[in-house]
Structures are given as structure tokens and as C-alpha cells.
Amino acid sequence: MMQSNPSWQYDEFKTVGRDYGSQSEVDVYDSSHADFRDIKAESNHVLDTLGIKRGDAIIDFGSGTGTFVVEAARRGARVSAVDISQAMLARAKAKADQERVSGIEFHHAGFLTYEYPEGSADAIVTTFAFHHLPDFWKGIALKRIHRMLRLGGQFYMHDVIIEEPCALENIILFINKQEEAGGNFLREDAEGHFRDEFSTYDWAMDELLSRAGFSIIRKHIEGGVLGTYLCKKN
């Protein structure tokens, strides 16, 4: 098991930026995100990329409304859904019940507090959640994720991650694109993201990942702002 956490550890349960603890945020999440992404299709693409099969142990950090964990469980994986928001966990559980899938354990915890037996996860996934941690704590979280994975286990991350050249120009283009897709709601969502939350440069993320012991197998930064990493524990 993991080492116990210091009393001065970053409080990952406090709200930074958008408050996913609030019921109203949970209620609008799926419909507002449907304006710019198809979460179910994305989830199945991630599961195909990772080659998840029946019996695999997979963790989703920041599982939100649960679309990914439901799709993973449908494939027979043993799934841990981890989120700091009780309201999100409740919504994810309701989705699993509605879809009649089993095999998901729900955990009220986060990147810095979730405990999992060392070396036993086949894959760990996080989408649009890692930016909730400041960079120093991202480094700590990545080391914890690395320890949870078995040798050869995979880590998939998708989030707002910014390329250095033309960073501000690309962010402005992204904010405008979000407004085109979902009006004022998505414009304010994107602006709030860059103002209040902790997205990082891709060069910093590369370094954090490799210092945690990962090999980066594939990396893509769409439009200079939306990053996807597929990594492996060697």
C-alpha cells in the first residue's frame, strides 16, 4: 500500500474553478459536454487504444458522470471509479444501474488520496481531471499512479495541456471554438479554466511523466491546447 499522506498535503477535495461538487453542475455536465465531444465514443476509443479485455483492472481518476467506467465495465473490466465529488459519484452509480452494468467500485478519493495495491492495475485513465492539481502535486500524483500500475501497465491522459509556441493565440482560438459549439456557457467554462485551474505546458508534462518513470508511447496536442498522452510503465 501507499505511504500515509502528510498533514500539509494539498487539499484535493476543495473546489478550484468549476465546482463539480454542486448538483447543478452535475445535472448539466453531460448535456453541455455533448456540445463539443461524444464522451461515449471517446471512452470506447480509449478502451480500444488500451486493448482492455475481460478481467483487466482499470482505474479512472476523476470519473465524473461515469460514462467511461460504464463502457469499461461493459467490456468485463474490473473498474475503480475515483472522484472527489460525491454528487458526481452518485450520478455515475445511477448511470451504471440504469445501464445494468456491474463490476465498478466507486471511491470518494482523488489522485493524492486514493489507495490501491501496488503494481496491480493494468491501466489507469484520466480525462479532463488532472488540471485540478497544481504542477508540484501532479508530480506526486504521477508517482502514485506509476506505483499502482503493474510492469507494462498503461497510463492514458487527456486534458488541456498547452504547447509553448503561440500558447495565448491557441487558447484564444480554443475559447472561440468553444463559444461556437456551446454559446456563453462553454465560453465562460473555457475562460474560467485558463483563469482559475492548473493546466500546464506540454514540456512540463513530458518531464513530469518521465521523472515519474513513464515512457511516453504516443503524444498529441490538438490545436496546441488539448493534449493526449499514452504512457507505459517500464
Ligand SMILES: C[S@@+](CC[C@H](N)C(=O)[O-])C[C@H]1O[C@@H](n2cnc3c(N)ncnc32)[C@H](O)[C@@H]1O
Ligand atoms: C471536467 S470533469 C471530467 C469528468 C470525466 N473524466 C470526463 O472526461 O468527462 C472533472 C472531474 O474530476 C474530478 N476531480 C477534481 N479534482 C480531482 C482530484 N484531485 N482527484 C480526482 N478527481 C478529481 C471532479 O470532481 C470532476 O468529476
